[in-house]
Amino acid sequence: MKEQEMEITLSTTLKEKPKEDKLEFGKTFTDHMFIMDYTQGQGWHDPRIVPYQPLKLEPSAMIFHYGQSVFEGLKAYLTEDDEIILFRPEKNFERLNKSNDRLCIPHVDVDFALTALKKLIQVDKEWVPKLEGTSLYIRPFIIATEPYLGVAPAGHYQFIIIMSPVGSYYKEGIHPVKIAVETQFTRAVHGGTGEAKTGGNYASSLKAQEVSEKMGYSQVLWLDGVEKKYVEEVGSMNVFFKIDGEVITPELNGSILSGITRTSIIELLNHWGYQVTERKISMEEVYNAYKSGKLEEAFGTGTAAVISPIGEFLWNDEKMVIQNGETGPLSRKLYDTLTAIQTGKQEDPFNWVTKVSEKVRV
Numbered sequence: 001m002k003e004q005e006m007e008i009t010l011s012t013t014l015k016e017k018p019k020e021d022k023l024e025f026g027k028t029f030t031d032h033m034f035i036m037d038y039t040q041g042q043g044w045h046d047p048r049i050v051p052y053q054p055l056k057l058e059p060s061a062m063i064f065h066y067g068q069s070v071f072e073g074l075k076a077y078l079t080e081d082d083e084i085i086l087f088r089p090e091k092n093f094e095r096l097n098k099s100n101d102r103l104c105i106p107h108v109d110v111d112f113a114l115t116a117l118k119k120l121i122q123v124d125k126e127w128v129p130k131l132e133g134t135s136l137y138i139r140p141f142i143i144a145t146e147p148y149l150g151v152a153p154a155g156h157y158q159f160i161i162i163m164s165p166v167g168s169y170y171k172e173g174i175h176p177v178k179i180a181v182e183t184q185f186t187r188a189v190h191g192g193t194g195e196a197k198t199g200g201n202y203a204s205s206l207k208a209q210e211v212s213e214k215m216g217y218s219q220v221l222w223l224d225g226v227e228k229k230y231v232e233e234v235g236s237m238n239v240f241f242k243i244d245g246e247v248i249t250p251e252l253n254g255s256i257l258s259g260i261t262r263t264s265i266i267e268l269l270n271h272w273g274y275q276v277t278e279r280k281i282s283m284e285e286v287y288n289a290y291k292s293g294k295l296e297e298a299f300g301t302g303t304a305a306v307i308s309p310i311g312e313f314l315w316n317d318e319k320m321v322i323q324n325g326e327t328g329p330l331s332r333k334l335y336d337t338l339t340a341i342q343t344g345k346q347e348d349p350f351n352w353v354t355k356v357s358e359k360v361r362v
């Protein structure tokens with residue numbers, strides 16, 4: 001599909017933009033959105049940019065009943081030179097296709113999706129916030145739109161991209177979170193959909209999240225669904241431990257989401273000469289390391305927070321306080337470096353950053 005085939009309908013009533021120091025996550029959306037249809041036998045067709053608006057779907061649309069959907073999350077940043085940049089966006093569309101495979105949804109063309117996204121950002125370029133720490137959060141997603149109550153992969157889909165200006169994850173600078181280790185509920189098991197970015201994984205995680213929040217913990221650490229023994233990931237983040245100088249992260253085992261931040265952190269650590277081991281790590285091993293004073297740091301990685309230092313784990317009745325509940329030096333260095341690369345403040349030796357266009361705001 002060629003770019004010139006994309007129709008653009010501009011909104012006639014532009015919205016008032018929220019104040020950049022008052023941005024909340026995912027509550028306000030830009031003036032436009034991208035949308036494209038899929039029809040079995042025809043493929044993806046009618047790519048278009050239209051004013052942000054409600055969808056028109058039949059109540060029988062399959063998404064409402066059997067949850068066939070996938071999504072992505074990435075951010076655009078405005079550099080000090082007024083250029084808009086994206087961080088490894090092709091990885092998001094490649095992962096979208098991996099999720100599509102698992103959910104029986106047709107692939108999208110990665111290059112075309114990226115072209116469409118860049119066009120959409122250019123149309124709404126005034127929405128990329130400038131204030132330190134802010135960004136434009138981008139949410140591509142695909143839903144099954146066919147009106148049919150039979151249980152089967154749908155024959156019609158919509159691929160949509162919406163965008164929302166978001167504030168800094170850390171209002172008062174990077175600080176650690178308290179995490180409850182989940183010993184009752186399961187997010188995903190081998191052979192399930194844990195590896196796919198699909199709404200159902202989040203629906204099944206809400207209960208555990210609710211229980212742990214009531215106890216004063218902001219997120220849960222998931223263990224493997226079979227033995228409840230091995231560490232998997234945290235909420236919407238992958239997890240890393242620094243034990244006795246070695247950085248360890250659970251290996252991708254089929255039930256863990258392969259985070260783009262996770263991959264980037266491993267590459268960055270390797271670049272710095274750290275040994276990073278991807279392997280199974282049990283909660284017992286983490287606890288023993290803690291008891292013997294060798295658990296130096298723990299942190300989560302994901303697009304939203306980039307790095308989220310972990311100041312405390314609650315595992316059954318045991319509280320493990322890490323780094324006196326403060327941000328460890330490696331977590332801070334990783335956060336500072338990765339955010340500086342993502343915002344164009346620091347040279348990007350890995351070629352991770354993609355420009356949307358030159359000088360969009362003069």
Ligand SMILES: *Cc1c(COP(=O)(O)O)cnc(C)c1O
Nearest residue numbers: 236237238257259260261302303
């Ligand atoms: C999106 C997501 C992550 C983080 O992935 P990034 O690409 O680093 O943002 C981790 N775990 C889950 C379950 C996720 O949905």
